[in-house]
Amino acid sequence: MTKNNLSTIEDELEELTFLNDVNIFIAEYIPFGSNHIIAFNEELDSLGAVEGGLLTSLIDKEPKKTTFLVEEELTNVIVRKFDPNDFIQFEAMITYENVGDIEQEECFAVHVDASGRVIYGCELKKLVEKTEMHSLDNISRVIADLVADSSQMMMNLLSTYQRRLLELVYFDRPLNRNKFIMITAKSIVPDEDASFYVREAGYRNELNQIINQVYKSTNLSDGGKCFFGSEGLILISEHPEKYEEILAVIGFFQGLDIFQKNYFSKMFMLWDEVRDARKKIDESGYDPNAITEAQTILSRVSAAVVLMNELLQFMQTATEVIVEEFNKLKPLSDVQAELAAFVELEDVLDKATIRIKDASLIVAGLKDEIQGVNGLVATLSERQMRMMNEALKDSITSMDEMTRSSERTGVALNILEVVLSGAIAFDVLVFLVGDYQWDALSIWVGEHPLVWAFIAITAFIVTGYGILKLIRYLEEKSEPNLRISLKLGSRYDKEKLDAYLKSKPIKQQQMVVRLGSKIHEYIWDDEDTDKWLGNEPNITLYVDITNKILLTINVDIDSPKNIATTQASEIILKELIEAKVIPEESQQFLE
Amino acid sequence: MDGNVNSMNDISGKSAKEIAEELSDEQKMLLYLIGLYTKIDGEYGKQWLKDLSLKGLISKGIRDKIYDWDYAPASIMYRGSRKVINISQEGTNDLNYLRSIGLVARLRLGTSRHFYFNAFSVTEEGAKVISEIPQELRDKIDKFAHCKKCGKLYEVIPIDPEEIEEWDDYEELNPSKLSGFDSKNGGIFMVCHSCKIKINTRLDWIEAVSYTCVPRWLNVKMVSEYDLENHKEG
Numbered sequence: 001m002t003k004n005n006l007s008t009i010e011d012e013l014e015e016l017t018f019l020n021d022v023n024i025f026i027a028e029y030i031p032f033g034s035n036h037i038i039a040f041n042e043e044l045d046s047l048g049a050v051e052g053g054l055l056t057s058l059i060d061k062e063p064k065k066t067t068f069l070v071e072e073e074l075t076n077v078i079v080r081k082f083d084p085n086d087f088i089q090f091e092a093m094i095t096y097e098n099v100g101d102i103e104q105e106e107c108f109a110v111h112v113d114a115s116g117r118v119i120y121g122c123e124l125k126k127l128v129e130k131t132e133m134h135s136l137d138n139i140s141r142v143i144a145d146l147v148a149d150s151s152q153m154m155m156n157l158l159s160t161y162q163r164r165l166l167e168l169v170y171f172d173r174p175l176n177r178n179k180f181i182m183i184t185a186k187s188i189v190p191d192e193d194a195s196f197y198v199r200e201a202g203y204r205n206e207l208n209q210i211i212n213q214v215y216k217s218t219n220l221s222d223g224g225k226c227f228f229g230s231e232g233l234i235l236i237s238e239h240p241e242k243y244e245e246i247l248a249v250i251g252f253f254q255g256l257d258i259f260q261k262n263y264f265s266k267m268f269m270l271w272d273e274v275r276d277a278r279k280k281i282d283e284s285g286y287d288p289n290a291i292t293e294a295q296t297i298l299s300r301v302s303a304a305v306v307l308m309n310e311l312l313q314f315m316q317t318a319t320e321v322i323v324e325e326f327n328k329l330k331p332l333s334d335v336q337a338e339l340a341a342f343v344e345l346e347d348v349l350d351k352a353t354i355r356i357k358d359a360s361l362i363v364a365g366l367k368d369e370i371q372g373v374n375g376l377v378a379t380l381s382e383r384q385m386r387m388m389n390e391a392l393k394d395s396i397t398s399m400d401e402m403t404r405s406s407e408r409t410g411v412a413l414n415i416l417e418v419v420l421s422g423a424i425a426f427d428v429l430v431f432l433v434g435d436y437q438w439d440a441l442s443i444w445v446g447e448h449p450l451v452w453a454f455i456a457i458t459a460f461i462v463t464g465y466g467i468l469k470l471i472r473y474l475e476e477k478s479e480p481n482l483r484i485s486l487k488l489g490s491r492y493d494k495e496k497l498d499a500y501l502k503s504k505p506i507k508q509q510q511m512v513v514r515l516g517s518k519i520h521e522y523i524w525d526d527e528d529t530d531k532w533l534g535n536e537p538n539i540t541l542y543v544d545i546t547n548k549i550l551l552t553i554n555v556d557i558d559s560p561k562n563i564a565t566t567q568a569s570e571i572i573l574k575e576l577i578e579a580k581v582i583p584e585e586s587q588q589f590l591e
Numbered sequence: 592m593d594g595n596v597n598s599m600n601d602i603s604g605k606s607a608k609e610i611a612e613e614l615s616d617e618q619k620m621l622l623y624l625i626g627l628y629t630k631i632d633g634e635y636g637k638q639w640l641k642d643l644s645l646k647g648l649i650s651k652g653i654r655d656k657i658y659d660w661d662y663a664p665a666s667i668m669y670r671g672s673r674k675v676i677n678i679s680q681e682g683t684n685d686l687n688y689l690r691s692i693g694l695v696a697r698l699r700l701g702t703s704r705h706f707y708f709n710a711f712s713v714t715e716e717g718a719k720v721i722s723e724i725p726q727e728l729r730d731k732i733d734k735f736a737h738c739k740k741c742g743k744l745y746e747v748i749p750i751d752p753e754e755i756e757e758w759d760d761y762e763e764l765n766p767s768k769l770s771g772f773d774s775k776n777g778g779i780f781m782v783c784h785s786c787k788i789k790i791n792t793r794l795d796w797i798e799a800v801s802y803t804c805v806p807r808w809l810n811v812k813m814v815s816e817y818d819l820e821n822h823k824e825g
Binding site: 007008009012013014087091102106107119122123126127142145146147148170172173176177178182202204205209212241245247251265269325328329 | 654656659661663664665671672673674675678680681684706797798802803804805806807808809811812
């Protein structure tokens with residue numbers, strides 16, 4: 001093996017502390033219950049005839065195909081022991097791609113039980129080609145790898161509900177979650193008094209790399225040592241197995257502690273979000289989107305609070321189970337009692353329950369707060385609705401007034417039009433007779449004045465009627481005759497849409513920003529009369545660019561010639577499909 | 592390392608020169624680096640350097656052999672969610688030491704994503720000590736933190752993977768050729784806006800070591816155990 005595939009570390013490590021016969025245990029709390037264990041056993045096919053198999057979180061999205069490709073990482077799992085309701089123990093062989101061609105053979109044990117205690121364990125056989133004297137610097141890299149890979153592996157096995165809970169507590173990044181590290185080793189080099197490693201900065205820094213912030217250290221009565229930090233514990237003993245049962249309890253409570261710290265951070269974040277919703281309400285006087293935004297925040301927080309509440313139940317039950325397990329371990333052996341006293345386990349047990357009760361108060365407070373803010377939003381919405389109703393009423397009254405006024409004006413105008421047409425008719429006659437200068441006619445008119453009057457009135461009626469017909473014809477012609485509106489709501493290909501729009505003579509573009517989306521509106525006239533059967537339509541396209549959804553397309557044709565609405569719909573849809581803006585399946589809109 | 596918060600030195604009554612002499616080279620360079628980023632119009636301590644930017648500078652400084660510290664991966668709160676990044680315990684220790692003797696001040700402030708982060712600046716006393724830092728150490732930091740083309744101080748900023756394309760017109764200096772490493776995944780970058788240059792500090796690049804491990808179960812005292820063998824036919 002060359003140096004290149006031993007390590008990618010660029011730093012020149014100053015290694016001070018070394019361990020021999022290293023076992024690494026990583027503990028975490030994941031909300032589990034008996035039902036989840038039953039599902040977990042099914043997922044791992046615990047009763048299967050042949051041991052082992054590959055697992056993936058992939059979902060079959062093409063049920064009608066014979067074969068499928070898997071491009072994501074796989075986990076090889078072999079179940080070793082299980083109880084249908086209580087626990088499962090399995091080996092996981094990680095086949096994830098290694099970084100920088102580094103050779104890693106990573107196979108670890110996984111213990112999962114109904115309390116939610118998850119412990120990953122492995123014995124370090126070889127590290128950077130060495131079988132002993134493993135430096136803490138290098139071990140810290142192994143731990144980082146194991147922590148990341150174990151998270152990835154578990155995500156493939158957990159239910160959607162559990163994944164959602166982890167996403168909630170770990171701020172949507174559950175793969176980066178921290179866990180409690182427990183290392184056992186048979187010897188440490190240099191072998192000094194436990195206080196030495198904490199006192200000397202260089203050694204303390206190396207311990208901190210593994211267990212975060214080292215709180216305290218002790219020399220154990222069996223000649224070993226123990227270092228306890230905020231996210232880990234290192235136990236040096238000739239016989240580490242004597243401590244294992246108590247380590248399982250410590251691992252659970254420390255894993256739970258890490259989970260609870262993240263839980264509380266999330267809880268305070270939710271409180272801050274409700275505060276933001278309140279702020280939005282204050283802004284509702286001048287910000288038209290404020291109420292909607294406040295409602296969105298409150299819905300999101302409410303959904304989170306429901307899950308936070310359920311988590312409390314999980315944690316409470318889990319704590320009771322492990323306390324019972326701890327009580328069954330009693331009386332503790334001397335070494336177990338010594339370790340339990342060192343990490344103040346009894347105190348941790350008491351505080352875990354107190355913290356859960358405390359958290360339930362905060363959740364209850366948050367629920368009340370949400371209810372209060374929701375009440376405010378409801379009041380404001382109601383007020384806004386009332387104001388809108390009043391405005392609407394005023395508007396209707398005003399419109400009614402305007403309609404009446406318009407009707408009156410219309411009648412007056414019609415009368416004027418008719419009178420005017422009469423005047424035109426008389427003028428035509430005057431034009432014909434030239435100020436009554438046509439003697440024969442003048443004589444005839446003089447002899448038959450009533451007949452002339454009748455002719456004049458008839459001409460007036462005919463001209464008036466003709467003008468009215470002409471006005472109606474012009475009015476009809478000025479209205480859009482064909483309009484289709486296709487509400488597609490279809491996902492689009494951004495690149496293809498950009499290319500499509502580039503080919504169009506866009507004459508108007510607008511953008512409307514709404515909560516969570518930006519709606520772009522494009523308007524153009526399509527001059528391709530061949531395609532539109534001799535017409536020149538006006539086209540309007542609405543696109544939600546945030547969510548990449550083609551919302552609506554409208555086609556308006558003035559004075560349509562030889563085209564029906566179905567043809568217009570077909571033409572525009574075909575054009576979008578041919579330009580590959582929308583998928584071919586969109587053709588179904590026409591069916 | 593000299594820096595040890597537990598064995599805090601008493602600096603009362605000491606001159607700036609005496610204090611500077613008692614600091615290790617790493618501590619002096621760290622103080623000077625913080626000084627550079629908090630200086631306005633030649634006056635130190637007028638603004639605050641964000642913790643994440645400092646972590647990025649430390650990570651890059653270690654890789655460039657400026658600081659003789661180690662780093663190791665750790666999961667921390669990173670811009671409102673969890674992330675595994677390289678943390679230098681020695682660097683943190685020296686920073687704490689500078690704080691403990693009153694040369695560096697820490698400010699804790701909130702973010703729009705409802706979290707708190709730290710920022711650092713040099714104190715009046717720290718500014719006096721900076722003036723006593725030897726030129727050769729200053730030169731090392733000046734060369735490291737200033738753009739080689741225009742001489743301006745690099746900005747040290749986080750770039751998310753979603754916005755990395757917006758930085759495509761910035762030339763990346765010394766891109767890593769390590770397999771599996773890709774600056775397209777974002778990170779903390781040192782950036783010169785004038786010269787359009789970016790340098791990935793590789794703060795979140797977790798290095799790998801070769802190892803072999805085999806399964807090892809912790810002895811858990813379960814109430815009921817169900818041997819798999821009992822369920823196998825034949």
